[in-house]
Structures are given as C-alpha cells and as structure tokens.
Amino acid sequence: MRAAFIGLGVMGFPMAGHLQSAGHQVTVYNRSAAKADAWVERYGGCTAPTPAEAAQGADVVMTCVGNDHDVREVVLGVHGALLAMSAGSVLVDHTTASAALARELAAASAASGVGFLDAPVSGGQQGAEGGRLSIMVGGEEATYERIKPVLAAYGKAITRIGPVGSGQLTKMVNQICLAGLTQALAEALAFVEHAGLDGSIVLQAISQGAAQSWMMDHRAGTMLDDKFDFGFAVNWMRKDLSICLDTARSLGASLPVTAVVDQFFADLQRDGGGRRDITSLIRRLRGSDVATPAVD
Template identity: 60%
Template sequence: MSDSKNAASHIAFLGLGVMGYPMAGHLARAGHGVTVYNRTTAKAEKFAAQHGAAFAPTPRQAAEGADFVFSCVGNDDDLRSVTLGPDGAFAGMKSGAIFVDHTTASAGIARELYAEAKKRGLGAIDAPISGGQAGAENGKLTAMCGGEPEIYAKAEPVMAAYSRACRLMGPPGAGQLTKMVNQIAIAGLIQSLSEALHFAKSAGLDAEAVIDLIRNGAAQSWQMENRTGTMLAGAFDHGFAVEWMRKDLAICLAEARRNGAKLPVAALVDQFYAEVETMGGKRWDTSSLFARLERK
C-alpha cells in the first residue's frame, strides 16, 4: 500500500451501515470533504452532525462534484439502485471521477458497473472488504480490488484511511472473486472449529485448556483466536450475521456453477446456516454453527 499522503479530495459515501458509517468517518478524519447518502436519512443527518460533513437526499446529489464516490450497501440490487437511473450516483458524477464499491456482491455486477462507468467517462473499482465491524472501526480492513491499474493507483491512497491491506487482484470483478475465496475459506474454518469444540466437550476435555494449547500449533486461526471464548459462552450477539454469510455463500455457489469449481463443503455449511436460521439465529454471529451442534 502506498505510504504517500493523499491530497484532500471531495468524496461521496453511499451507505452508512455497520461498515460504511465508520469507514466514512475515517475519510472525514483524514481531512477529505465528505458528503453522505443513506436510505435512512436520520443516519445521514447524524453522521453529518458528528463529523462536520454534508448529506444529500439522493445518491446523484451526493455524487455531484465528487472526485471519488464510495459505496457500501447490501447486494446487487442495492448497488444498481444507488448507481443507475436518474437519481443514481453515475448521473451526478463528473467526468474522470472514480467509483469505488465496497459491497460484497457478484462479479457480474462489478463488471456491469465498470462498463457503464467507462461509457460515462468514469473510473470504477470493485473493492469488497474483510475485517468486520471492528476492522472498519479501527481502520484495519483488507480491501480486495478489481479494475484498471491506473484507476486503482488513484483510489488506493484514499482507501488507506480505513485499510491496512489493499491490493489490485486483477481486472473488473477480480475483487469480488477474491472476496468469494475469503468467504469460502471462513465457512469451512468456522465449521471445523465448531466441530473441534463440540468434540472436546463431548470427550470430557476442558475445551478452553485444549484451545489454549493447540492455538500454539498448526490449528491456529483468526477464528480460533477471536471466537473460541464467545462460542463456548454461547454468545452470538455480535460480529458478522448468519443471514449476511448466507448471502455471500449464495454468490460463491452461483459463481462456482458458472466456472465449474467444486464447493461441497461451502454448500454443506450453507445448509447448516439454514438450520441456524430456523433456530432463530438469522442475526447471530457466524460462529453460531457451534450452537447447532450443541443443541439438545
């Protein structure tokens, strides 16, 4: 990542959810002029008051005059709603402005928006993120990017306000494909950790002591370091929600059908998450796969 300090820019940020709100805050604190848009206007008003920023009633108005337009929304349809059409951001962006999307979405929508941006004389980068709410709040996200190198080079120093790792992975859509790899890996890791803890308890072992020992060996992972305690405590009211992971896994499985990849574990874990949802865990943390195994 570049260490050079980026000159202050005029920035629009679309979507102030659990990730977008703190990310936009980092941009404001970095000295950029920020205008925000959110579907719920009250949250945009709160952000503006907190950070001395501006807010706009439509994505188009937020994007007018901006050097960079960032978005972090829910899915492909949400992306189309904030970018396309008469009130979409693309209608308000000036020639040469750059659109950077942090939504976890399909590679198809990334390519679609890139092509539309190109027609309008705009740049576009798909840049899904990893690191969760804590990473967003602490400015330590990982951004996986797809797009043209020269456009990425302009956007990367601005993304440095909230990222500790940022890399161009290939052409448009490559960022979204890389995020799919990330989610596939996480799904298998959480299920494996859940089974390990469940087995330890069933075998009469002190699960906490077991983890304290094996975390020093080859089994160590971020999930083991950050989720073991809460899993054993049955606390799942935090972190990345099951319904969001299922949305992401659906994207992964759809892409696998297109490219011929075999994802038997990811498909099975998605079914397990469906069971967690029937247990009332739609908004539980993804580590709640453990609760599914522990239920009587």
C-alpha cells in the same frame, strides 16, 4: 479529495468516518436519513437526500450497501450516483456482490468517462471501526494507484488482484475459507465440550500450532460462552455464499464443503438465528435452544 459515501451500515458508517477524519471532504447518503444525520453529528461533513446529490462534484464515490439489487439502485437508479458523476471521477464499490455486477458497473461508468473499482472488504465491524480492513481490488492499475491513498484511510492491506471483477472473485475465496473454518472450529469446540475438557486450556495448547487461525484467536472464547450478539450475521453470510455457489456453478468449480455449510447456516435461519454471528454454527452441534440476542 471530495468524496461521497453511500451506505452507512455497520461497515460504511465507520469507513466514511475514517475518510472524513483523514481530511477528505465527505458527503454521505443513507436510505435512513436519521443514520446519515447521526453520522454528520459525529464526524462532520455533509449529508445529501439522494445518491446523485451526494455524488455531485465528488472526485470519488464509494458504495457499501447490501446486495447486487441495492448497488444497482444507488448507482444506476433514477436518483443513482452515476447520473451526477463527472468524467474523470472514480466509483468504488465496497459491497460484497457478484463479479458480473462489477463488470456491468464498469461498463456503465466507462460510458460516462468514470473510472471504476470493485473493492470488497474483509475484517468485519471491528476492522472497519479500527481502520484495519483488507481490501481486495479489481480494476485498471492507473485507477487503483490513484485511489489507493484514499482507501488507506480505512484499509491496512490493499491489494489489486487484477481486472474488474477480480476483487469480487477474491472476496468469494475469502468467504469460502471463512465458512469452512467456522464450521471446523464449531465442531472442534463442540467435541471439547462432549469430551469434558476445559476449553480454555485446550485452546491454550493448540492456538500456537498448525490449527491456529484468526477465528480461533478472536471467536473461540465467545463460542464457548455461547455469545453471538455481535459480528457478521448469518443472513449476510448466506447472501455471500449464494454468490459463491452461483459463481462456482458458472465456472464448473466444485464447492462441496461450502454447499454443506451453507445448509447449516440455513438451519440457523429457520431456527430464528439469522441475525446472530456466524459462529453460532456451534449451536447446531449442541442442540441448544437457548434464546440469544440478535445482531442489530
């Protein structure tokens, strides 16, 4: 397909690369033109100076930017992608954003004869680079079936949850789980250190039992080594948890643990750790003031 990809951050850059490598004709847009030029140099394809020009003639347009405001700007703004999209094309938003925004974009897209899917992803930078992301999709089934083979360029698990907004709500479920798991692992490993145990041996003993998780398998070692200059930054998790907590309030749902862990992340931000990986939660429990490189 002719595809446009808008937003070349740590996730979007490799995702757009997988699209191009899979044989699609990809045009990219990024707020920083230098990054778009670097993408073209690495993968081929084309770059455009505005989202609208990137979307011109595209069968499918993907967005992967920062927050609701950023999505509105690149889709609905003065030079937004939707202005140039043709009837019958499809807009796919990979940004972790609100379900309300997804419904807003779906309505605006429908008015132009454009299909829409909200499709946030999970798997982090490592998953994006390896083409192994989990993609949670909301939207009409026919639109989903048409675009699913395209998403397979970077998705290993692609699931339609339900109507528009369902993808974003499911990503909130993912982030609620992730926040709790990260704090629990931080507490467990801090306990290991206070008890004078060998962390690697403890992990060997428990990693095949009921406590096993992806976080334990992939992040426990770096937590013990006090390494946080990679991964999913605290600032982004706070943005995501803000969406979760706002949505929970609107639904009348209670998220007491999530609310507490969100404030633990706020502590890390106040201490200058907003760009470190979320597993730096363990530093609160250590009382560590050792400077750690920030995530770019």
